[in-house]
Amino acid sequence: MSAVLDNKSAPVAAPLHQASPGLWTLAWRRLKKDKVGMVSMVVVIFFLLMMFGSWAGIIAKNWSKEVGVSYANPAFMAGAENLEGVRKDDKAEASKVPYVDLSDIDPLAPRYKEWEERTAKIKVTETPRADTLLFGGDKWGRDVLQKAIKGAETSIFVGLVAALLATFIGTVLGAMSGYMGGKVGDALEWFYNVFTSIPYILLILAFAAVFKRGLDTIIFILAFTGWTGIYRLVRAEYIKHASREYVKAAQAIGASHSRRMFVHILPNVSHVCLVQLSQHVVQFIKAEVILSFLGLGVPVDSVSWGTMLAEAQSELVIGKWWQLAAAGISMAILVTAFSMLTDSLRDALDPKIK
Amino acid sequence: MLAYIVRRLWQMFPTLAGVVLLIFFLFNAVGGDPALVLAGKITNKEQIENIRKQLGVDQPYHVQLGYFAFEIATGFTCTYKSFTESKSPAPDAKGPAADAKAPEKKADNSTCQAVRSWATNEEVPKILTSRIGPTLTVMVPVLILETILGVILAIGVAYVRGTLTDRMIMMICTFAMSISFLVYIIVAQYYFGFKWGMFPVQGWTDSFWKNFTYYAPLPIMLAVFVGLAPALRLYRSFFLDEINHDYVRTARAKGLGEKTVMMKHVLRNAMIPILTNVGIALPGIFVGSFLLETFFSIPGLGREILVAVNRSDFPVIKAATVYLAMITMIINLAVDVAYKAVDPRVTFK
Numbered sequence: 116m117s118a119v120l121d122n123k124s125a126p127v128a129a130p131l132h133q134a135s136p137g138l139w140t141l142a143w144r145r146l147k148k149d150k151v152g153m154v155s156m157v158v159v160i161f162f163l164l165m166m167f168g169s170w171a172g173i174i175a176k177n178w179s180k181e182v183g184v185s186y187a188n189p190a191f192m193a194g195a196e197n198l199e200g201v202r203k204d205d206k207a208e209a210s211k212v213p214y215v216d217l218s219d220i221d222p223l224a225p226r227y228k229e230w231e232e233r234t235a236k237i238k239v240t241e242t243p244r245a246d247t248l249l250f251g252g253d254k255w256g257r258d259v260l261q262k263a264i265k266g267a268e269t270s271i272f273v274g275l276v277a278a279l280l281a282t283f284i285g286t287v288l289g290a291m292s293g294y295m296g297g298k299v300g301d302a303l304e305w306f307y308n309v310f311t312s313i314p315y316i317l318l319i320l321a322f323a324a325v326f327k328r329g330l331d332t333i334i335f336i337l338a339f340t341g342w343t344g345i346y347r348l349v350r351a352e353y354i355k356h357a358s359r360e361y362v363k364a365a366q367a368i369g370a371s372h373s374r375r376m377f378v379h380i381l382p383n384v385s386h387v388c389l390v391q392l393s394q395h396v397v398q399f400i401k402a403e404v405i406l407s408f409l410g411l412g413v414p415v416d417s418v419s420w421g422t423m424l425a426e427a428q429s430e431l432v433i434g435k436w437w438q439l440a441a442a443g444i445s446m447a448i449l450v451t452a453f454s455m456l457t458d459s460l461r462d463a464l465d466p467k468i469k
Numbered sequence: 470m471l472a473y474i475v476r477r478l479w480q481m482f483p484t485l486a487g488v489v490l491l492i493f494f495l496f497n498a499v500g501g502d503p504a505l506v507l508a509g510k511i512t513n514k515e516q517i518e519n520i521r522k523q524l525g526v527d528q529p530y531h532v533q534l535g536y537f538a539f540e541i542a543t544g545f546t547c548t549y550k551s552f553t554e555s556k557s558p559a560p561d562a563k564g565p566a567a568d569a570k571a572p573e574k575k576a577d578n579s580t581c582q583a584v585r586s587w588a589t590n591e592e593v594p595k596i597l598t599s600r601i602g603p604t605l606t607v608m609v610p611v612l613i614l615e616t617i618l619g620v621i622l623a624i625g626v627a628y629v630r631g632t633l634t635d636r637m638i639m640m641i642c643t644f645a646m647s648i649s650f651l652v653y654i655i656v657a658q659y660y661f662g663f664k665w666g667m668f669p670v671q672g673w674t675d676s677f678w679k680n681f682t683y684y685a686p687l688p689i690m691l692a693v694f695v696g697l698a699p700a701l702r703l704y705r706s707f708f709l710d711e712i713n714h715d716y717v718r719t720a721r722a723k724g725l726g727e728k729t730v731m732m733k734h735v736l737r738n739a740m741i742p743i744l745t746n747v748g749i750a751l752p753g754i755f756v757g758s759f760l761l762e763t764f765f766s767i768p769g770l771g772r773e774i775l776v777a778v779n780r781s782d783f784p785v786i787k788a789a790t791v792y793l794a795m796i797t798m799i800i801n802l803a804v805d806v807a808y809k810a811v812d813p814r815v816t817f818k
Contacts, residue, residue, distance in 0.1 A: 314756045316753075325495050428655050446648075446649060449647075450648075
């Protein structure tokens with residue numbers, strides 16, 4: 116035993132210096148040459164940092180504060196008319212209805228004075244509301260830009276976690292089905308067929324119908340309905356790898372089934388999983404936006420790009436386009452970057468391309 | 470070939486059984502007590518018990534599963550309760566609630582009662598058959614237009630592959646795909662319908678022709694426009710896969726023009742994966758685009774399912790899911806058989 120340990124530390128590993136670079140090293144080298152891929156990666160990392168910043172409360176902490184007038188104009192449209200944002204005190208004109216003295220028949224009349232005195236004692240601090248916000252305000256005067264950042268946090272978080280979960284489910288089931296085959300494989304194939312014979316949208320809606328609304332629910336629904344594509348690919352890879360020589364060699368040195376599946380084969384198919392993960396993040400962000408729009412997604416007290424779009428629909432009719440633009444553009448930028456990164460990753464990780 | 474079809478049909482049963490189990494598990498086990506959903510604000514225990522009895526959810530799960538299987542076997546036109554009660558005219562020992570209901574059912578004079586929606590009390594098979602028309606009115610033209618336009622454009626892009634035009638179009642496609650469908654619908658409905666008045670904002674009538682020529686064009690155009698970018702990207706990759714094959718080189722070597730090579734040789738072979746893709750999309754046209762149907766108030770199946778989800782109207786969702794799973798399986802079989810017609814190399818195992 117000690118001899119083995121000694122071997123590791125001893126400088127016998129000299130030939131390793133000429134060892135050819137592994138898949139990941141090669142992929143990283145290829146990715147670095149891909150300008151589009153690198154730019155996309157920077158954008159994606161920027162969005163992820165934004166998500167963590169917002170989550171940690173560093174940015175967009177005050178997104179729910181009503182800092183501006185209702186539908187405050189964006190800063191670059193300061194002069195534009197804003198009928199909805201008219202301050203309340205502007206309406207304090209004298210009423211045109213002639214005043215009729217009702218005090219002798221009004222049963223509450225004797226107490227008016229007392230109430231006035233009491234109201235005078237209560238101090239109402241009217242926070243000054245801004246007429247314009249950087250990228251406009253929503254109906255309650257919240258800053259749309261901060262809302263978009265907070266919405267990005269929710270949407271990206273849901274997409275990311277759901278994709279991780281779906282990849283995990285798909286990989287584990289695909290590995291078992293492809294590696295073991297036989298009865299286990301048949302059972303899992305049956306399971307897969309059941310899930311794919313129901314149209315995807317309908318499957319999501321059926322799940323949404325029975326579970327309560329919430330962030331954890333929507334992650335669960337997306338992951339539990341979205342693992343099938345990953346399963347298919349991982350299974351095919353495992354079938355291919357299970358009979359390869361290195362796996363037989365692992366068996367010969369006494370590696371257990373699970374060790375062969377997840378320690379020996381998994382690194383060789385992990386590039387498939389990574390590309391799928393990246394692809395599913397995009398898919399789930401889009402799905403989350405639609406579900407939240409329909410009221411089946413995030414709870415009412417949180418904000419996501421989907422709930423912003425739901426508000427934006429009625430706002431557009433009265434000419435307030437900025438919330439639609441904020442949610443739409445930020446989502447489009449992230450999803451474009453993520454899709455292009457996925458394409459670059461796929462090219463970089465494809466061992467056939469040199 | 471007949472043997473193949475029979476075997477495939479036979480293989481559908483376990484899958485269908487799985488779908489039924491999944492649906493049953495979701496709606497009867499996870500979905501909570503339907504009586505509470507149905508009763509709403511009623512807190513009267515007796516009333517809730519009555520509702521439970523009427524729905525059959527007071528029974529153990531295996532009995533409930535039997536009821537569900539019976540409903541599916543009759544196409545949701547017959548509940549097990551109404552079936553057994555019509556056979557035995559004197560339902561005794563069922564409690565006062567059942568007795569009170571019995572004469573009413575006999576007056577109906579039919580042996581069977583269809584499964585009814587919890588929200589509207591409409592018969593579920595009638596709901597589904599009446600909603601499928603509007604959905605198909607929109608979705609069939611969408612699928613046809615999308616496929617034809619996608620193939621034509623993809624062949625064009627594949628023809629100029631590698632050029633700046635090709636790369637620009639692919640970039641535009643990626644960007645177009647990344648904008649949410651919601652944004653397209655909101656903006657298009659606002660501008661084309663509300664602001665410029667080129668199309669009706671929303672609506673539907675009983676006349677197919679009026680629907681097809683007046684109400685459907687904007688939703689159809691939107692769906693085609695949004696579906697075109699992914700289709701174009703995918704079909705382009707199919708064409709590019711074919712272009713590198715040896716037979717293409719041979720065709721060029723014997724002096725054929727690039728146009729003939731593309732239209733005659735490459736197109737025919739690329740049609741196989743394209744047809745597969747259309748086959749995958751085909752079951753989707755029965756579900757329809759629930760977003761389009763909601764925005765344009767088209768009384769289609771997608772909107773109906775969405776409404777049912779919001780109302781917790783489980784019978785409608787259950788029936789729709791089972792029906793659509795069956796349709797999907799049959800379409801998949803039909804597509805596999807259709808391969809034979811397209812590709813003579815295909816043999817049935």
